[in-house]
Amino acid sequence: MKGKVEEYLEYLEKEEKSIATRKQYGRDVMSFLRFAGGARVTKELVIRYKENLQKAYQPASVNTKIAAINGFFTFLGREDLRVKQLKIQRRAYCSKEKELTRAEYLRLIQAAESRNDGKLALMIQTICGTGIRVSELSSITAEAVQSGEAVIYLKGKTRSILIPGKLRKVLSAYMKRLNIVSGPVFITRTGRPVDRSNIWKMMKSLCACAGVKPSKVFPHSFRHLFARCFYAINRDIAKLADILGHSNINTTRIYIISSGREHRRHMDALGLVL
DNA sequence: ACGGCGGCTGTTAGATAGAT
DNA sequence: ATCTATCTAACAGCCGCCGT
Numbered sequence: 215m216k217g218k219v220e221e222y223l224e225y226l227e228k229e230e231k232s233i234a235t236r237k238q239y240g241r242d243v244m245s246f247l248r249f250a251g252g253a254r255v256t257k258e259l260v261i262r263y264k265e266n267l268q269k270a271y272q273p274a275s276v277n278t279k280i281a282a283i284n285g286f287f288t289f290l291g292r293e294d295l296r297v298k299q300l301k302i303q304r305r306a307y308c309s310k311e312k313e314l315t316r317a318e319y320l321r322l323i324q325a326a327e328s329r330n331d332g333k334l335a336l337m338i339q340t341i342c343g344t345g346i347r348v349s350e351l352s353s354i355t356a357e358a359v360q361s362g363e364a365v366i367y368l369k370g371k372t373r374s375i376l377i378p379g380k381l382r383k384v385l386s387a388y389m390k391r392l393n394i395v396s397g398p399v400f401i402t403r404t405g406r407p408v409d410r411s412n413i414w415k416m417m418k419s420l421c422a423c424a425g426v427k428p429s430k431v432f433p434h435s436f437r438h439l440f441a442r443c444f445y446a447i448n449r450d451i452a453k454l455a456d457i458l459g460h461s462n463i464n465t466t467r468i469y470i471i472s473s474g475r476e477h478r479r480h481m482d483a484l485g486l487v488l
Numbered sequence: 489a490c491g492g493c494g495g496c497t498g499t500t501a502g503a504t505a506g507a508t
Numbered sequence: 509a510t511c512t513a514t515c516t517a518a519c520a521g522c523c524g525c526c527g528t
Contacts, residue, residue, distance in 0.1 A: 235516055275499055281515050299514065402492060409493055432520060
């Protein structure tokens, strides 16, 4: 089986799977083969592997690993070895450990300003003001700011998002100050778009100064804050899905599920317990 | 020391194929 | 036609090295 892994990866490439997927699958298949340790692969063995995974990983992670080896078995023509994924119930509320409030957001911006990191303050506001993903930040170009519209290509599709007027104004001023006339607005001294791991690091470094729990501060939490604020104001989930670039409303629902606190309040408000 | 940058593992967001 | 299971692609978190 080991010899077939290379072929499997080549096959995935021909199937136009992305590099990230191929790397993930390659790693997962190899870790299964290490578990098998050269023994003949049987359904029982695969099931035992699955049980082992469950002890060490989150259910969702177990499922990605199963997806990888299932694909491998199908590639080998061994459908009989495929195992079922774990079932996961959708959460009705999210933990408040991760839910960033508006007040905390403002404190973070202030913290960035006060340490003269205007770039970071603007990057955060750009993500939060448009709802884009951190990897989409490089799509915010000088051209996009001028036209007020950014075209984003990700997850195999393109979409365009609007840059709100106020944000355009502050970004223009920033660009003028740094003499940026084309290409991505947020660049490093080498001229390349700021790397996401650095954005992550910078955001975390603001926490102590702003008095915000670090667990709440990471690039995606600002996208969530955008979604919650948007929904709180106009209650239009279909429109929100368009802006976030979701082709499926179910995905959008993840963003607006109420916090545990709010969920509890709603349930108390029912008044069914005397 | 400090930001830039690449890379690794585990987790989650999000699209899609297939069942109902 | 809609919902769900499955699959895929990205993010989170972290580390280590590098050049300034």
